Amino acid sequence: MSIRVLVVDDSGFFRRRVTEIINADPRMEVVGVAANGQEAIEKNDSLRPDVITMDYEMPVMDGITAIRNIMQRRPVPVLMFSSLTFEGARVTLDALDAGALDFLPKNFDAVAKDSAEIKRALTDKIAAVARSHLRSAPAPVVAARPVARSRIGQKDLVVIGTSTGGPAALQTLFRTIPAGFKTPIIIVQHMPGSFTKAFAERLNGLSPLVVKEAVDGDRIQPSHVYVAPGGMQLMVERRNGGIIHIRDSDERINYRPSVDIAFASAAKHYGNKVLGVVLTGMGADGRDGARLIKQSGGHIWAQDEDSCVIFGMPMAVIKDGLSDEILPLKDIGGRLAEEVG
Known part of the structure; x- marks a missing residue:
């Protein structure tokens, strides 16, 4: 069964290229796209994807606000696209705090050039987060096992x-x-x-x-x-x-x-x-x-x-x-x- 992906980005070019890359991988398929955070919330509810790729700067609703809403309504693994700047780092850390599981640099040039490395990085990350444990999901109930604990001594x-x-x-x-x-x-x-x-x-x-x-x-x-x-x-x-x-x-x-x-x-x-x-x-x-x-x-x-x-x-x-x-x-x-x- 393929991994169902929702692609969220306000750039039509980026949505198309990411969709092409994902659909070329037999492990996964794009089931929908969204141009802003509000659309992402609605399509997450209706399409029920396994993974969402999310941009940050979008009209109507930004990516971080969308992630917070998604984690409250229908939690799903989110892969964030981010810029490789100090400010981009802060935004990405905010996204991870909101519930995103991982991130990838948003590089228009590499995507436009059909980079094999970018394709592999994107699809492998999607496959990985699809198998992940969501922090907002309840932990599985397992029988408690006694753990033998011995002092490990002073560490420097x-x-x-x-x-x-x-x-x-x-x-x-x-x-x-x-x-x-x-x-x-x-x-x-x-x-x-x-x-x-x-x-x-x-x-x-x-x-x-x-x-x-x-x-x-x-x-x-x-x-x-x-x-x-x-x-x-x-x-x-x-x-x-x-x-x-x-x-x-x-x-x-x-x-x-x-x-x-x-x-x-x-x-x-x-x-x-x-x-x-x-x-x-x-x-x-x-x-x-x-x-x-x-x-x-x-x-x-x-x-x-x-x-x-x-x-x-x-x-x-x-x-x-x-x-x-x-x-x-x-x-x-x-x-x-x-x-x-």
């Missing part, structure tokens, strides 16, 4: 890796970490370079900890959180109390920043004093790095399936037997304070 560094669903998950997590938490935290979130500064500012505004986008040479300090800059790679070194290194990324590496690279660096320099946490996300980034953390004597926590938007990254770690604990998102902040901070 926490490294968190995440992708799709990560911005919302991290905001939930950092609201629950108390002001007295001292252990430094590094965040590796798959995001474009123009987004991570805005995201760090947003986390800083809701957390009692100091959150900033990491820059090369940052000294790792207690009660500080460092967000890896998009498009680059973050590594750490233990000397002088801990230093962050930011390096250009090899184009052959799929993820920029990469959880695997940050985990590997932490394993090398912090050994058994590092805790890696793998949250919601597509793919398997973090699995190889988690293995190195385990080999160095460190520990790994993974988010459980029920609280993930996309279970791919935690599942990869769990399937390889690398997770010391599998935790619901709502419990991770408290456990960090209890075990680590």
Whole structure:
């Protein structure tokens, strides 16, 4: 059964091209289009699509207002189109807060040129969010299982890796970490370079900890959180109390920043004093790095399936037997304070 998609954009050209790209993929079909947010709400009710692609700036009603209404009336996975600017990042983060699950850069030139890369990115994202867990949907009822908990010992560094669903998950997590938490935290979130500064500012505004986008040479300090800059790679070194290194990324590496690279660096320099946490996300980034953390004597926590938007990254770690604990998102902040901070 194909994935039914509603395309929402005020540009007739963009609607046509996105529709052509989606309909060329045998996994999916466009069941309708809308030129503004109000039409999107009405067609979501009448056509009952599996996924909506959503623009932000539209007449009558903007995309974020439409998403809020959709999540109240008939929740459905939404993929947001966004501009790769600092202001575009803020708008996209607002959309993710409203209930959108993921985003793609809105690039008219690439769409017009019939880019194979753009086609693949769009259709793969649609397929992924179609399989996702909506945050507004009730969690499945599962039998409670006792979890053996043992203290993991003092940690000098926490490294968190995440992708799709990560911005919302991290905001939930950092609201629950108390002001007295001292252990430094590094965040590796798959995001474009123009987004991570805005995201760090947003986390800083809701957390009692100091959150900033990491820059090369940052000294790792207690009660500080460092967000890896998009498009680059973050590594750490233990000397002088801990230093962050930011390096250009090899184009052959799929993820920029990469959880695997940050985990590997932490394993090398912090050994058994590092805790890696793998949250919601597509793919398997973090699995190889988690293995190195385990080999160095460190520990790994993974988010459980029920609280993930996309279970791919935690599942990869769990399937390889690398997770010391599998935790619901709502419990991770408290456990960090209890075990680590």
